[in-house]
Amino acid sequence: xxxxxxxxxxxxxxxxxxxxxxxxxxxxxxxxxxxxxxxxxxxxxxxxxxxxxxxxxxxxxxxxxxxxxxxxxxxxxxxxxxxxxxxxxxxxxxxxxxxxxxxxxxxxxxxxxxxxxxxxxxxxxxxxxxxxxxxxxxxxxxx
Amino acid sequence: xxxxxxxxxxxxxxxxxxxxxxxxxxxxxxxxxxxxxxxxxxxxxxxxxxxxxxxxxxxxxxxxxxxxxxxxxxxxxxxxxxxxxxxxxxxxxxxxxxxxxxxxxxxxxxxxxxxxxxxxxxxxxxxxxxxxxxxxxxxxxxxxxxxxxxxxxxxxxxxxxxxxxxxxxxxxxxxxxxxxxxxxxxxxxxxxxxxxxxxxxxxxxxxxxxxxxxxxxxxxxxxxxxxxxxxxxxxxxxxxxxxxxxxxxxxxxxxxxxxxxxxxxxxxxxxxxxxxxxxxxxxxxxxxxxxxxxxxxxxxxxxxxxxxxxxxxxxxxxxxxxxxxxxxxxxxxxxxxxxxxxxxxxxxxxxxxxxxxxxxxxxxxxxxxxxxxxxxxxxxxxxxxxxxxxxxxxxxxxxxxxxxxxxxxxxxxxxxxxxxxxxxxxxxxxxxx
Numbered sequence: 001x002x003x004x005x006x007x008x009x010x011x012x013x014x015x016x017x018x019x020x021x022x023x024x025x026x027x028x029x030x031x032x033x034x035x036x037x038x039x040x041x042x043x044x045x046x047x048x049x050x051x052x053x054x055x056x057x058x059x060x061x062x063x064x065x066x067x068x069x070x071x072x073x074x075x076x077x078x079x080x081x082x083x084x085x086x087x088x089x090x091x092x093x094x095x096x097x098x099x100x101x102x103x104x105x106x107x108x109x110x111x112x113x114x115x116x117x118x119x120x121x122x123x124x125x126x127x128x129x130x131x132x133x134x135x136x137x138x139x140x141x142x143x
Numbered sequence: 144x145x146x147x148x149x150x151x152x153x154x155x156x157x158x159x160x161x162x163x164x165x166x167x168x169x170x171x172x173x174x175x176x177x178x179x180x181x182x183x184x185x186x187x188x189x190x191x192x193x194x195x196x197x198x199x200x201x202x203x204x205x206x207x208x209x210x211x212x213x214x215x216x217x218x219x220x221x222x223x224x225x226x227x228x229x230x231x232x233x234x235x236x237x238x239x240x241x242x243x244x245x246x247x248x249x250x251x252x253x254x255x256x257x258x259x260x261x262x263x264x265x266x267x268x269x270x271x272x273x274x275x276x277x278x279x280x281x282x283x284x285x286x287x288x289x290x291x292x293x294x295x296x297x298x299x300x301x302x303x304x305x306x307x308x309x310x311x312x313x314x315x316x317x318x319x320x321x322x323x324x325x326x327x328x329x330x331x332x333x334x335x336x337x338x339x340x341x342x343x344x345x346x347x348x349x350x351x352x353x354x355x356x357x358x359x360x361x362x363x364x365x366x367x368x369x370x371x372x373x374x375x376x377x378x379x380x381x382x383x384x385x386x387x388x389x390x391x392x393x394x395x396x397x398x399x400x401x402x403x404x405x406x407x408x409x410x411x412x413x414x415x416x417x418x419x420x421x422x423x424x425x426x427x428x429x430x431x432x433x434x435x436x437x438x439x440x441x442x443x444x445x446x447x448x449x450x451x452x453x454x455x456x457x458x459x460x461x462x463x464x465x466x467x468x469x470x471x472x473x474x475x476x477x478x479x480x481x482x483x484x485x486x487x488x489x490x491x492x493x494x495x496x497x498x499x500x501x502x503x504x505x506x507x508x509x510x511x512x513x514x515x516x517x518x519x520x521x522x523x524x525x526x527x528x529x530x531x532x533x534x535x536x537x538x539x540x541x542x543x544x545x546x547x548x549x550x551x552x553x554x555x556x557x558x559x560x561x562x563x564x565x566x567x568x569x570x571x572x573x574x575x576x
Contacts, residue, residue, distance in 0.1 A: 007524075009556060010556070037527075042519075044526055063556070065524045066524075098527055116526070
């Protein structure tokens with residue numbers, strides 16, 4: 001039920017983000033979701049792409065430091081309290097959200113959120129037990 | 144004014160006779176009491192009796208900083224440990240510090256030599272000495288402290304840091320003498336201006352500056368901004384601390400090495416051969432009177448030259464020119480001695496970081512800054528910001544703790560650091576020029 005996310009270390013200087021998108025574009029990899037965490041000196045670009053193996057390989061070949069992390073994609077009801085319900089379930093089980101970001105869907109009534117938990121497997125268990133819809137990786141890559 | 148007129152103005156012949164007597168006694172003591180020297184002498188086929196005149200010095204083996212480290216902590220003591228009344232040490236990673244011991248007489252000699260240095264600068268009883276050299280294991284603070292007391296001046300042991308308070312006390316106590324690194328004096332000047340105080344309006348008249356290299360231009364800058372006479376002092380903990388050599392205010396041209404206690408030579412740093420007077424090379428010092436930890440032909444790695452032309456001030460002791468550089472890769476950052484290898488060792492100890500780092504030295508305003516750029520490889524990379532920031536803080540903390548310098552740590556992408564012929568260029572020094 002997990003989604004593979006790649007992350008890239010970026011120095012905080014002009015043109016670096018463009019270098020990443022160029023490499024991915026040339027490799028024919030499409031970006032499904034992204035988030036950029038930044039500090040004054042560096043940034044961490046997190047991506048969910050159509051082909052993470054290929055993306056990682058090409059980026060590494062171009063000199064980037066690339067990591068891979070398992071995250072969870074959750075469908076959230078697009079109405080007040082939708083996200084709150086999910087977060088409450090997790091917090092009641094002492095599961096910590098390391099970071100999260102929203103996913104842009106072309107159509108559909110629901111929002112999709114990408115979560116990085118400190119205990120991924122337990123989080124999935126709790127969400128499934130409470131009938132929260134988790135989107136498997138393969139569906140997401142090809143959505 | 145000359146503190147020890149008999150010794151400091153002794154005719155060269157008399158001085159050299161004293162040096163020879165002391166050198167012979169030193170060699171006897173080192174041979175008899177320090178295993179390291181006995182082995183070195185035996186390897187070279189030498190006996191203490193072979194030293195018949197001063198020119199025989201060149202046959203004696205050198206002592207290097209690494210020898211002090213190898214004999215850490217007390218291996219080079221020439222007296223029983225109970226006779227050592229003080230220990231100083233340089234920064235270093237665990238177990239690699241260079242340790243120096245002093246007997247009661249060593250501490251007294253040091254105080255007297257520092258008193259000589261103060262007097263050569265024009266300091267006398269009645270002066271108020273604001274001592275901003277760091278107190279502690281570093282020799283600067285305590286060295287100047289005991290010398291000022293010996294002379295009968297009033298010492299203010301403020302030590303380093305706390306610049307606002309320094310400015311306030313400098314004004315309130317009416318200090319007439321400032322001891323600090325040259326760059327810190329300019330920093331004080333700027334801090335004073337911010338507080339609406341012009342140091343040049345204060346009674347301050349003499350600055351004794353050392354522990355880092357500086358230039359004639361910087362001297363003129365300091366003298367005009369702070370309104371004082373700026374003088375250069377030289378010393379190193381391995382030999383004693385500050386007060387090995389001091390510039391006289393009369394000539395303000397070169398530092399008199401107190402030759403009745405320290406025997407200087409200039410060598411070619413590559414071949415180790417002695418160079419004739421006046422030539423530039425590495426300064427080598429032999430401690431003639433040190434009891435606790437005498438050193439024979441210690442390679443200071445400082446580049447200078449010796450000038451035997453008699454000085455206007457009346458002192459007969461040789462003058463060394465201002466330090467021109469180093470014959471090794473030691474860096475001096477805000478008066479603290481740092482070797483790149485020490486930084487590398489700390490990076491290695493911090494989560495197996497290492498091979499690719501770069502040190503950027505710069506001067507912000509008047510103070511040195513050190514930035515350590517570390518390449519982020521897959522081993523240390525994390526997709527969480529806080530993990531990387533924790534790493535930066537940890538490196539910073541370890542550098543501060545082991546080396547005593549504040550560094551900014553910057554994580555950079557791999558292969559961004561300049562590599563020349565496959566080898567990374569480790570140091571970029573933008574401080575001069």
